[in-house]
Amino acid sequence: MKEIRQPGAHSYVFSRYLEPIAKVNPGEEVAIFxxxxFEDRITKATDIASEILGRYLNPQTGPIFVxxxxxxxxxxxxxxxxxxxxDYAVSVxxxxxxxxxGTEITRMLNEPLPEKVFMYQLADGMLTCNERLSFPxxxxxxxxxxxxxxxxxxxxxPAEHGGNMDVPETKPGNIVYLPVKVPGAYFYTGDCHAGQGDGELCGTALEISAKVTLKFELIKGKEIKWPRIESPTEYMVVGSARPMEDAARIAYAELIGWMVELGWDKWEAYQAxxxxxxxxxxxxVDTYYSLVAKIDKKYALSASK
Structure with missing residues (x-):
């Protein structure tokens, strides 16, 4: 299996203008590190994140040319x-x-929040900070x-290309469908989470470094506008926007479009x-909010029967 590691500085953008770090073939399995x-800079609870971190977050491994x-x-x-x-994850x-x-995007007059680092030890399938903060x-x-x-x-x-969606459905066992806008697709990934609740409320999940095993396939001539996700039991679409209701509208409207492709009447899909x-x-918490719209396959596939 081909292993892909960033040979130099990681990317903090999704861009077509960077030199690919690797090339992969459709059907090929690869391990991406x-x-x-935080680019692995926070290593202990006494670290002061604002003094350690640079200006940017979420280093990406890529681009990978397909x-x-x-x-x-x-x-x-x-x-x-x-x-x-x-063997540990970090949240801050x-x-x-x-x-x-208040943030740079959502301006408030409140005092800044107190800074704190939470270290979670990973053992036996659990991440534990203390007796209350222990999660699978x-x-x-x-x-x-x-x-x-x-x-x-x-x-x-996060946007039409995917990006920093922070949706837990991008997990092992699922397929993520992404639009191809440039020759070679220029694929990126990173920011692995050991777990996260809905909303990623404080802005950082259980952040961890990882080895990610993926397989790429191409669907030729099939154009999608927004990221889609397929699990063994559900079809999903991710919409990202502000305000949050616009993200919801994108996700649901695109899911109706997918259902129409599966044989549904548009207005019956809306009703369903x-x-x-x-x-x-x-x-x-991000520059745009991400929402996931879903339908169980047992309903979505009923139109094709």
């Missing part, structure tokens, strides 16, 4: 496994970052995406999602 959201990928295709990324490459409270404080291992890819067709997009930003659709928040 990622650093955590042979044969052309604009208008869809890149199907099979997430096979996520293995930790260390930062003074002007998170869902319940639930790994997923915080950032996963392809290059936009023109602009470079920050690794903190009204009655049986599911929706949850991936993140409520």
């Amino acid at each position: 990622t650093k955590d959201a 042979e044969g990928a052309e604009p208008g295709d869809t890149l199907a990324v099979h997430i096979i496994d996520i293995e930790p490459t260390r 409270h930062l003074p002007n970052f998170g869902g319940l404080t 291992w639930r790994p997923f890819l915080g950032t996963i995406g392809t290059a936009p067709d023109l602009e470079a997009v920050s690794a903190l930003t 999602l009204t009655q049986i659709g599911k929706l949850h928040v991936g993140n409520m």
Whole structure:
């Protein structure tokens, strides 16, 4: 199996203008090594994150050139496994970052939050900080995406290309479908999480470095507008925007489009999602918010019978 490591500085953008670090073929399994959201700089509870961290978060491993990928295709990324490459995860409270404080984007007059580092030891499938803060291992890819067709997009930003969606559904056993906008797709990933609740409330999940095993496939001539996710039991679409209700509208509207492709009448799909659709928040802290709309396959596939 090919192993891919960043040979130099990690990227903090999704961009078509960087030199690919590796090339992969459709159907090929690869192991990609990622650093955590803090570029592995925080190592102990006494660290002062604001003094250690640079200006940017979420280092990306990439870009990875997918042979044969052309604009208008869809890149199907099979997430096979996520293995930790260390025995601890980190979460931090930062003074002007998170869902319940003023930030550079959402301006408030409140005092900055007190800064704190939480270290979680990983053992026997659990991440433990103390007797109250102990949670199960639930790994997923915080950032996963392809290059936009023109602009470079920050690794903190989720959008049509994927990016920093922070949705727990990007996990082993699922397939992430991403739009291809440039030749070679220029795939990036990073920001692995050992677990996270809905919304990523304080702005940092259980951040961990990892070895990620993926397999790439191409769906030629199949164009999608927003990231799609398929699990063994559900179809999902991720929408990212501000305000949050616009992200919800994107996700549900795109899911209706997918259902139409599966044989549904558009307006019956609208009705079905009204009655049986599911929706949850991936993140409520990034430059754009990400929401996931879902439908169980047992309903979605009923139109084809």
